[in-house]
Amino acid sequence: MARSGKATVIGAGFYGSTTAVRLAEYDIFAEVVLTDIRDGWSEGLALDMNSSRPIVGFETTVVGKTTTTDGGGYEVIADSDVVVVTAGLPRKPGMSRMDLLEVNAGIVRGVAENIATFAPDAVVVVVSNPLDEMTRLTQLASGFPHSRVIGQAGMLDTARFTFFVAEKLGLPTSAITTLTLGSHGDTMVPVPSACTVTDGGRVRPLAEILTPSEIDRIVQRVRGGGAEVVALLKTGSAYYAPSAAAAAMVKAIATDSGDIMPVCAWTTGQYGISDVYLGVEARLGKSGVQEVVERTLTADELAGLRAAAEAVRTKSADVTGL
Numbered sequence: 310m311a312r313s314g315k316a317t318v319i320g321a322g323f324y325g326s327t328t329a330v331r332l333a334e335y336d337i338f339a340e341v342v343l344t345d346i347r348d349g350w351s352e353g354l355a356l357d358m359n360s361s362r363p364i365v366g367f368e369t370t371v372v373g374k375t376t377t378t379d380g381g382g383y384e385v386i387a388d389s390d391v392v393v394v395t396a397g398l399p400r401k402p403g404m405s406r407m408d409l410l411e412v413n414a415g416i417v418r419g420v421a422e423n424i425a426t427f428a429p430d431a432v433v434v435v436v437s438n439p440l441d442e443m444t445r446l447t448q449l450a451s452g453f454p455h456s457r458v459i460g461q462a463g464m465l466d467t468a469r470f471t472f473f474v475a476e477k478l479g480l481p482t483s484a485i486t487t488l489t490l491g492s493h494g495d496t497m498v499p500v501p502s503a504c505t506v507t508d509g510g511r512v513r514p515l516a517e518i519l520t521p522s523e524i525d526r527i528v529q530r531v532r533g534g535g536a537e538v539v540a541l542l543k544t545g546s547a548y549y550a551p552s553a554a555a556a557a558m559v560k561a562i563a564t565d566s567g568d569i570m571p572v573c574a575w576t577t578g579q580y581g582i583s584d585v586y587l588g589v590e591a592r593l594g595k596s597g598v599q600e601v602v603e604r605t606l607t608a609d610e611l612a613g614l615r616a617a618a619e620a621v622r623t624k625s626a627d628v629t630g631l
């Protein structure tokens with residue numbers, strides 16, 4: 310089987326290391342690179358992941374490298390097709406993603422500058438929180454075109470929504486289609502009008518199957534899905550579903566799939582919203598975002614999306630000074 314291309318994950322904590330191993334296990338890349346500022350940590354994880362190859366059955370080479378914030382070691386990311394940014398602190402119980410803004414902005418800004426220097430042609434997938442603001446900051450600090458800087462949030466929030474509906478109905482997740490748009494935070498916009506359930510071969514709107522209050526309870530749980538995990542873990546935040554989401558985006562980009570996914574992308578007039586990074590549906594391929602895809606929303610959903618856009622715009626301006 311032909312393996313090609315190179316995917317890099319910056320930050321080898323829980324999120325980064327699980328993303329790297331998922332990418333390696335796809336067995337489509339020639340090389341997966343994992344970096345972190347913790348001395349020896351990435352090298353150790355890479356050795357461990359490579360040692361799993363004969364058991365799991367993949368031949369992608371995993372390369373681990375300790376880097377410094379001033380760019381030391383960054384030559385390892387040269388010629389990456391896709392770079393995932395997971396560097397940054399996770400939440401603790403009781404914290405909102407926004408509480409991470411200041412400290413993670415410093416980390417992400419430096420990482421973005423190093424990516425621009427060492428992998429100037431890469432597509433960048435950002436996952437550090439607060440997501441929408443860190444995505445904007447990465448685009449500004451890298452100077453990359455908006456289409457080449459994308460945030461991961463909607464895939465994860467949508468997956469949580471799908472799982473909660475499937476669990477409630479006792480159906481496989483494959484029978485459920487859901488969608489969330491908007492921010493990866495308080496102004497997340499679950500989109501019940503786009504949700505369907507396939508039962509007995511028939512595709513039916515979710516609203517025919519669950520009552521408005523049942524849907525509302527699930528929507529509230531989706532909004533707090535990350536916090537629910539943080540409260541249980543007590544230290545650190547979710548990483549299995551998040552890394553699955555980030556890896557799926559990287560795969561779509563690297564394979565030029567043209568798949569439409571809910572992601573954090575730059576808006577250029579869709580839904581009457583412009584010049585802000587926001588959770589929308591976008592077609593992904595080699596060049597990053599090929600197109601933001603609009604759908605018909607209810608008046609409430611549209612109002613929610615526009616409110617989310619303004620909330621993100623204000624916070625992004627705080628962090629970027631623009």
Ligand code: APR
Nearest residue numbers: 320321322323324325345346395396397398399436437438
């Ligand atoms: N360059 C590279 N790695 C860095 C840097 C940097 N400048 N600064 C910190 N790191 C690394 C840390 O050393 C650590 O290994 O980032 C890693 C973060 O890992 P965890 O603390 O395990 O956090 P994780 O759960 O992986 O979350 C990472 O994703 O979901 C978001 O909110 C979450 O912002 C957080 C990020």
